[in-house]
Amino acid sequence: MKISNKKLYEKVADVIILDINEGRLNTGDRLPSIKALSESFGVGQATIREALNALRAMGYIDIKHGQGTFITEREEPRFNFEAINGDVKDIENLLEVRSIVEVGVARLAAKNRNDEDLLAIESALKDMKLAIKENDLGEASDLKFHLAIADAAKNDILKQLLLNVSDIMRHTMKETRRIYLYTKSKSIEKLYNEHKEIFEAIKIQNAQLAQSKMAFHLEEVEKVVLSNIKKTES
Incomplete structure (x- = not known):
């Protein structure tokens, strides 16, 4: 999926969040490498790093050095x-x-x-x-x-x-x-x-x-x- 709009890292993060919410990515799944994600989204590796940092801050992923990036278990929001x-x-x-x-x-x-x-x-x-x-x-x-x-x-x-x-x-x-x-x-x-x-x-x-x-x-x-x-x- 190619992404060309402004604020690229947010667009990348939104796609990954959507994949999580719709069940294409599940707790414990390992994301591809930064290089592979960069090629998949058609953006630079720096953009992928920014997206992953944002996702980690929001609790969607856990970055384990030397092992990879994994989808974490998140509690559903308590309010609708x-x-x-x-x-x-x-x-x-x-x-x-x-x-x-x-x-x-x-x-x-x-x-x-x-x-x-x-x-x-x-x-x-x-x-x-x-x-x-x-x-x-x-x-x-x-x-x-x-x-x-x-x-x-x-x-x-x-x-x-x-x-x-x-x-x-x-x-x-x-x-x-x-x-x-x-x-x-x-x-x-x-x-x-x-x-x-x-x-x-x-x-x-x-x-x-x-x-x-x-x-x-x-x-x-x-x-x-x-x-x-x-x-x-x-």
Whole structure:
């Protein structure tokens, strides 16, 4: 399958996710080598590496050095996004869960991050910047950013909590970014800057500032999303 559209690694990742969801790839299956995948998709090996890193961050694969890349067992999301889409209270609850978990995750990430973690978070930021230039919503890079912070926190249980709702997070991030794009008082650029400030706080290992910046970001998202929903309902 040849892929020629922008943001190639996301397109590659989406195809592999679809193969997993539709049963063509199952838990324990070993993916072909990076070279073979590169030839199969018609893209460079660097693009395949980016796609695999994104899939690992989302919990779809496990990369075992010297052995290969394997499909992992993922729990189904606990919430049905389509079912909660029109229920303001359920969406409020979901945003509240994110706030409770991710503020703590940001604090721990600032304390425990290493240089490799910073590179992963910064990579997601660069993807967001590219999305702005290409007029793309960039929800995949948004999710990649938050999961990279979860990695940096070094707490497997907190990371698993986010992975359990990662599919729903991606949907809500997409809708949030769509609202930001068409709301005059907000912008995708502002959203990017909020993420950048979280990264900078984690980089300097200021735990209090990191949790403050994450809390502010999620509060802003909640305001925009719920305000838009209520306007739609009225």
